Amino acid sequence: MTKWLLPESLADILPAEARRIEELRRKLLDLYRVYGFELVMPPLVEYLESLLTGHGHDLSLRTNKLVDQLSGRTLGVRADMTPQVARIDAHLLNREGVTRLCYCGSVLHAKPMGLLSDRELLQIGAEIFGHAGVEADIQVIELALESVRLAGVEHARLDLNHPGVSRAIIEADPALARNAEDVADLLSTKDVTGLRAFASETPLQAGSLDALIALTQLYGGGEVLQRAREVLPQLPQVGQALADLEQLAGFLSDYEVSFDFADVRSGYGYHSGIVFAIYADGWHDTLVRGGRYDGVGTAFGRARPATGFSLDLRALAGGLAPAEPAKAVRAPWGCDPALSAALRALRAQGIIVVQVLPGQQQSLDEFVFDRELVCEQGQWKVRAIQ
Structure with missing residues (x-):
């Protein structure tokens, strides 16, 4: 009676839905190709230390581990393809100048990310390596928006943030720096009560708690940037991050752009520059996440500027209108x-x-x-x- 039951948060995809997902995959990979992105196909399983390079504790918790019967070393079933693509750029291709790579494949999470999330995702994305300028960020964001538009998503909304803001505030206070991951988790859920409770148990510098609470309230349109300059600490890193956001938003004036300074769910310490998320009505969570992660290839012997995005094709298709029979x-x-x-x-x-x-x-x-x-x-x- 239980032979056909699947593990929790795993699901079969039936014919009509499978066809739509596959059609989306082909359309998006064709889109990335006309933008000059080259397709790569990393393996499903790698040595664990390679998969977790440059990421924080969060990705380690999401990664399934097993022992390689040939080498005796610990393997990981990928929970994110971005480190694999960075390895390919830094170690295998080893090119000079700009490299544009795209990919699509299944990833497996040890636990679902949310109540409505699956553990198996069909991740598709695109990365630009070798260019530190804002031009690469603009192209990646525009390509991400074009991806959801091509899929049939209407009225997509773009959220921008810069982890340099929250990082500067946390690192300015030793007590916060010692608990950076926990503080980042509280910020990402805008848990003001949790932040106050943390401050009551941990001696913080004057103004640190107020700055953290201010971050949870700094979300909205362009006016948020000016409000951030008024209420956040006058730290050089904060000023530079706000200037970078203002510059990028100016290039993206044709799109609906908002800001959310508490959105640090991508993993504290991983992203090095501007990050973004795309939302749309009909989906319970973000459709696309991306941003700049310079230096992730350092562990592979070659530090490179890098920026990119990824999305789950299964989640994207799940919010679209039911597929019509052919x-x-x-x-x-x-x-x-x-x-x-x-x-x-x-x-x-x-x-x-x-x-x-x-x-x-x-x-x-x-x-x-x-x-x-x-x-x-x-x-x-x-x-x-x-």
């Missing part, structure tokens, strides 16, 4: 050479043709027959089904 031609079963030739000719044109096997009952969710292949006066012809 129109198909119904054909009889037979060994007539003329029938075989007619079938090949139709399929060569990309037309779906389903041969009905002897005694077959029609039970197809994926196709609807609007035409049929019939033999008239010795010629096989397609005619509409009335």
Whole structure:
């Protein structure tokens, strides 16, 4: 009775949904190709230390571990493909100048990220290596927005943040710096009560708690940048981060842009520059996450500027309208050479043709027959089904 049951937070994808996900995958990879991105396919499993390079404790908790029967070393089933792509850029390609790479593959999380999240994701994304300027950030963000538009998402909203703001505030107070990951978690959920409780148990410098609470309230449109300059500590890193955000927002004036200075869910200490998220009505969580993560290739022997984004195709497809059945031609079963030739000719044109096997009952969710292949006066012809 339990043989067909799947582990918790894992699910099969049935025909119509599988077709839509695959069509999205092809469209997006074709989109990235016309932008000059090259496709790479890293392995599903790697040595654990390679998978976790440059990431914080959060990714380690999400990674499934196992022992390699050949080497005895610990392997990890990837929970994020970005470190693998950084390894390919730094160690295998080892090019000078700019490299644009894209990818698509399954990733597995040890635990779901949220109540409505799956543990298996079909991650697709694009990365630019070798360019430290804002131009690379602009292209990555525009490509991410074009990705969701191409998928059929309407009225996507872009959120920007710079981890340098929260990092400067945390590192300015030794008590905060010792508990940086915990503080970042409280910020990401805008848990003001939790921040106050933390401050009551940990002696903080004057103004540190007020600065953290201010971060949880700094979200909204362009006016947030000016408010941030007024209420946040006058630290050089904070001023530079706000200037970077203002510059980037100016280049993205054609889009709906907002800011959220408490959104540090990407992993404290991982991103080195501007980060972004894309939201849309109909999805319970972010559609796309991305940002700058310079230096992640250092562990592979080559530090490189890097920026990119990724999204889960399964989650993206799940918020779209139900997939419509595809129109198909119904054909009889037979060994007539003329029938075989007619079938090949139709399929060569990309037309779906389903041969009905002897005694077959029609039970197809994926196709609807609007035409049929019939033999008239010795010629096989397609005619509409009335």
